[in-house]
Amino acid sequence: MKQIPAPLLTLIAGVVITLASLWLGYNHGLLPEQASEQAPLVDELFNVMMVISTALFIVVQGMIIWFMIRYRQRAGDDTDGIPVDGNLPLEALWTAIPAVLVIGIGVYSVEVFQEMGGLSPGSHPMMGHQHAAAVVAQAPSPDGQSIGGDTMPLMAMTEAEAADFDPQYGFGAGTSMMGNAPDVTVAVTGMQYAWLFNYPNSGIMTGELHIPVGKDVQLDLTAQDVIHSFWVPQFRLKQDALPGQQTGLRFRATKVGTYPVVCAELCGSYHGGMRSQVIVHTQDEYDAWLEENQVAQAETSPDVVAANLSKNSSMLPTGDFLQPYVAEMGITPEAIAHLHPPASEVDSAS
Amino acid sequence: MAQAQVPVETGVIATPAHVHEPWKWYDYFTFNIDHKVIGIQYLVLAFVFYLIGGLMAVAMRTELATADPDFISPALYNAFLTNHGTIMIFFWVVPAAIGGFGNFLVPLMVGARDMAFPKLNAIAFWLNPPAGALLLGSFFFGGAQSGWTSYPPLSAITANTAQSMWILALVLVGSSSILGSVNFLITIFFMKVPSMRWDQLPLYCWSMVATSVLALVSTPVLAAGLTLLLFDINFGTSFFKPEEGGNVVIYQHLFWFYSHPAVYLMILPIFGVMSEVIPVHARKPIFGYKAIAYSSLAICLLGLFVWVHHMFTSGTPPWMRLFFTISTLIVAVPTGVKIFSWVATLWGGKIRYTGAMLFAVGLLSMFVLGGLSGVTLGAAPFDVHVHDTYYVVAHFHYVLFGGSVFGLYAGIYHWFPKITGRMMNETWARVHFVLTFIGTNITFLPMHQLGMHGMPRRVAMYDPQFEALNKLCTFGAFVLAFSILPFLFNVIWSWSKGPKASGNPWNALTLEWTTDSPPIVENWEVLPVVTHGPYDYGMNVGLNGQVEPVEEAIAPHSS
Ligand SMILES: [Cu+2]
Numbered sequence: 001m002k003q004i005p006a007p008l009l010t011l012i013a014g015v016v017i018t019l020a021s022l023w024l025g026y027n028h029g030l031l032p033e034q035a036s037e038q039a040p041l042v043d044e045l046f047n048v049m050m051v052i053s054t055a056l057f058i059v060v061q062g063m064i065i066w067f068m069i070r071y072r073q074r075a076g077d078d079t080d081g082i083p084v085d086g087n088l089p090l091e092a093l094w095t096a097i098p099a100v101l102v103i104g105i106g107v108y109s110v111e112v113f114q115e116m117g118g119l120s121p122g123s124h125p126m127m128g129h130q131h132a133a134a135v136v137a138q139a140p141s142p143d144g145q146s147i148g149g150d151t152m153p154l155m156a157m158t159e160a161e162a163a164d165f166d167p168q169y170g171f172g173a174g175t176s177m178m179g180n181a182p183d184v185t186v187a188v189t190g191m192q193y194a195w196l197f198n199y200p201n202s203g204i205m206t207g208e209l210h211i212p213v214g215k216d217v218q219l220d221l222t223a224q225d226v227i228h229s230f231w232v233p234q235f236r237l238k239q240d241a242l243p244g245q246q247t248g249l250r251f252r253a254t255k256v257g258t259y260p261v262v263c264a265e266l267c268g269s270y271h272g273g274m275r276s277q278v279i280v281h282t283q284d285e286y287d288a289w290l291e292e293n294q295v296a297q298a299e300t301s302p303d304v305v306a307a308n309l310s311k312n313s314s315m316l317p318t319g320d321f322l323q324p325y326v327a328e329m330g331i332t333p334e335a336i337a338h339l340h341p342p343a344s345e346v347d348s349a350s
Numbered sequence: 351m352a353q354a355q356v357p358v359e360t361g362v363i364a365t366p367a368h369v370h371e372p373w374k375w376y377d378y379f380t381f382n383i384d385h386k387v388i389g390i391q392y393l394v395l396a397f398v399f400y401l402i403g404g405l406m407a408v409a410m411r412t413e414l415a416t417a418d419p420d421f422i423s424p425a426l427y428n429a430f431l432t433n434h435g436t437i438m439i440f441f442w443v444v445p446a447a448i449g450g451f452g453n454f455l456v457p458l459m460v461g462a463r464d465m466a467f468p469k470l471n472a473i474a475f476w477l478n479p480p481a482g483a484l485l486l487g488s489f490f491f492g493g494a495q496s497g498w499t500s501y502p503p504l505s506a507i508t509a510n511t512a513q514s515m516w517i518l519a520l521v522l523v524g525s526s527s528i529l530g531s532v533n534f535l536i537t538i539f540f541m542k543v544p545s546m547r548w549d550q551l552p553l554y555c556w557s558m559v560a561t562s563v564l565a566l567v568s569t570p571v572l573a574a575g576l577t578l579l580l581f582d583i584n585f586g587t588s589f590f591k592p593e594e595g596g597n598v599v600i601y602q603h604l605f606w607f608y609s610h611p612a613v614y615l616m617i618l619p620i621f622g623v624m625s626e627v628i629p630v631h632a633r634k635p636i637f638g639y640k641a642i643a644y645s646s647l648a649i650c651l652l653g654l655f656v657w658v659h660h661m662f663t664s665g666t667p668p669w670m671r672l673f674f675t676i677s678t679l680i681v682a683v684p685t686g687v688k689i690f691s692w693v694a695t696l697w698g699g700k701i702r703y704t705g706a707m708l709f710a711v712g713l714l715s716m717f718v719l720g721g722l723s724g725v726t727l728g729a730a731p732f733d734v735h736v737h738d739t740y741y742v743v744a745h746f747h748y749v750l751f752g753g754s755v756f757g758l759y760a761g762i763y764h765w766f767p768k769i770t771g772r773m774m775n776e777t778w779a780r781v782h783f784v785l786t787f788i789g790t791n792i793t794f795l796p797m798h799q800l801g802m803h804g805m806p807r808r809v810a811m812y813d814p815q816f817e818a819l820n821k822l823c824t825f826g827a828f829v830l831a832f833s834i835l836p837f838l839f840n841v842i843w844s845w846s847k848g849p850k851a852s853g854n855p856w857n858a859l860t861l862e863w864t865t866d867s868p869p870i871v872e873n874w875e876v877l878p879v880v881t882h883g884p885y886d887y888g889m890n891v892g893l894n895g896q897v898e899p900v901e902e903a904i905a906p907h908s909s
Contacts, residue, residue: 244592
């Protein structure tokens with residue numbers, strides 16, 4: 001130790017800390033799979049912050065531990081320490097370095113945010129309808145009926161309504177989508193305790209989100225009763241679904257697979273059970289799914305759909321984990337039927 | 351501030367102190383106007399609530415040991431998570447750090463015989479017991495279940511009676527906090543002994559100035575938001591009812607305009623405690639007195655402009671998401687200044703491994719991690735991913751448990767001799783520290799990973815893939831629960847049987863150590879004269895108004 005000069009030691013320590021921070025910043029294993037175009041952008045931002053944080057952490061914790069050992073009171077020594085009460089250059093330095101770092105992180109965040117589409121939520125003209133509007137979900141909801149308490153009437157979105165939907169908040173076209181209309185638009189409704197996905201172009205109503213890989217997808221989010229929050233961890237995207245306000249998420253899934261859809265905003269007792277999934281298909285699979293469900297739903301009367309839902313068919317996103325609680329949770333056939341009812345059928349159901 | 355050297359002398363101060371009988375135990379249960387009695391009342395009541403809130407946490411962690419909701423019902427789970435947060439913030443950290451230490455210490459530190467408005471002070475305290483009763487009583491009506499944030503519409507349609515009681519309880523403690531803040535500001539600005547220069551004001555008092563200003567500016571906004579919610583629930587208004595034209599996001603702005611500063615209300619006084627404890631036990635002058643004092647004021651000011659970072663995924667327009675990203679990140683600068691200053695204070699010291707010092711250094715260590723995760727949360731693109739997940743739970747427990755609660759422990763170990771006149775047992779203090787430190791990290795470190803991998807917060811049931819890490823967190827929580835025991839026994843035993851403390855057992859230089867332990871009823875027979883700075887260790891200064899030389903003061907700890 002004594003033979004090595006202090007500057008050299010500092011240099012070695014600096015190199016070691018830098019390498020350790022860089023390694024940890026890119027090998028922390030804290031982030032799940034990346035399945036959207038936004039995911040790598042967010043992850044890179046996190047990794048950079050992780051590198052900086054690791055370096056600062058090692059330096060500060062190292063100093064704390066070193067000083068605690070080096071400057072501990074020795075037996076029999078009741079004197080005071082060195083009467084140093086400040087050092088202006090040093091204080092300027094440790095004000096300036098964090099200031100530069102946070103401004104750097106701030107500028108970088110703005111850039112990532114813009115590339116993700118965070119600066120352009122909203123207007124997304126509908127175009128290129130590949131599928132005819134279907135027959136379900138057209139009738140208005142009867143007045144005075146409410147679901148899950150004091151809530152707004154809601155029904156499946158029609159094409160016209162989807163065209164009018166203008167999310168004020170959330171993520172819109174990212175850098176790679178600027179100026180285009182989305183390929184697929186899905187209206188997403190949060191209700192205690194399920195997500196409902198409605199495809200205005202084809203009239204399909206489902207409890208799981210199906211999308212084609214690599215296509216520009218627009219989700220129009222609203223909530224039926226209380227605030228919910230739509231989150232797909234693998235997409236790194238989250239946006240609250242607010243009753244009475246329009247929010248949205250736009251993204252391109254980059255990987256075929258099945259990922260969880262999680263409600264991230266406390267929405268009542270079974271909030272933790274408000275989980276569904278998003279299935280990212282190849283285009284062929286997606287087309288097949290679309291066709292199959294369009295036919296199936298056109299032939300099924302709403303009360304049959306409702307009955308299936310309450311029996312926990314694939315329509316409802318409850319999976320295994322919520323099955324025992326479906327009855328307690330209050331997702332009744334009536335509530336589901338109410339979402340897209342011919343008026344007469346609602347009356348008979350309730 | 352200009353009247354610095356001409357304190358407003360109240361009648362009490364002008365009269366020479368007469369010998370007053372020491373308070374009896376039952377005086378502590380009455381409407382007593384002695385600031386020291388009130389301080390102890392705050393501390394003890396807050397600690398009782400800490401135990402209650404802690405039991406709720408244990409129940410929740412037990413529930414979360416498995417993915418299914420099989421221990422308590424999901425509704426009760428939500429009632430516990432709501433009230434755990436509410437109690438830990440409004441009935442433990444805030445009243446203990448501000449009401450408890452603030453009332454006990456501020457007059458003693460500035461050389462005053464009491465607070466500026468003693469009766470108002472007592473009223474402020476006595477608003478707390480009914481508030482606590484309302485909160486606990488709400489469990490007879492199911493308990494408020496909408497989180498400590500109580501966002502409508504959920505809060506407007508869930509457990510209405512309990513939710514209303516919750517709102518009233520918060521309005522009561524908010525009023526208490528406003529009264530207290532006025533009192534602290536007037537006391538510090540006008541009742542300081544004339545011989546104390548402004549740059550000799552202890553840093554705890556500076557942090558109380560910042561805290562009080564913040565509380566005064568922000569608390570009324572919370573009260574307004576909650577009152578509107580109360581009206582929506584009970585009187586048919588529709589401020590936050592979307593189906594009647596209300597706006598659910600406005601509530602979030604009102605709530606966070608207060609509640610983000612509330613985070614600083616919980617940490618600024620603790621920063622003050624740190625600046626008192628570290629120099630005494632490291633035997634070093636505080637490094638950068640002015641930087642620490644100014645950074646408290648900077649945090650106070652900046653803290654008013656960061657609230658939207660709690661709403662990055664809500665109905666928040668892009669420009670706000672970005673503006674508040676930048677403002678939030680900037681708060682890291684004054685916070686960093688404090689951390690670096692404390693670390694530099696350790697350099698060249700003769701560090702005593704006392705209970706107070708261990709918790710102060712433990713805080714430093716935990717706060718570095720919590721602060722760094724806080725920076726990552728400030729960046730909107732990343733926050734969008736982890737907002738409302740266990741990553742956030744991990745972050746705020748590192749700064750509030752690893753920060754505020756460690757700081758409260760440090761403060762209790764440090765001022766216990768002054769408050770009670772008896773020394774605490776240092777061996778058990780070390781056991782307490784080790785258990786708490788380990789328990790904190792086992793409980794909260796894995797939560798970062800849980801959140802980033804996809805586990806939302808506030809859930810009684812979760813995806814089974816997260817079960818292993820949750821079991822680890824639950825184990826840590828049990829360690830934490832257990833870690834209370836050595837502390838509790840130490841306090842109870844020391845308070846009744848501990849060795850008697852001298853007036854200045856730590857050889858500290860601030861004014862509270864110039865009087866007896868515990869201080870006499872009006873603090874000093876003759877007011878002390880300030881002859882040196884509060885942290886002039888190693889500068890061979892005599893103790894303020896103290897006859898005994900430094901060397902003869904009793905060293906209480908075996909080392
Ligand atoms: Cu939900």
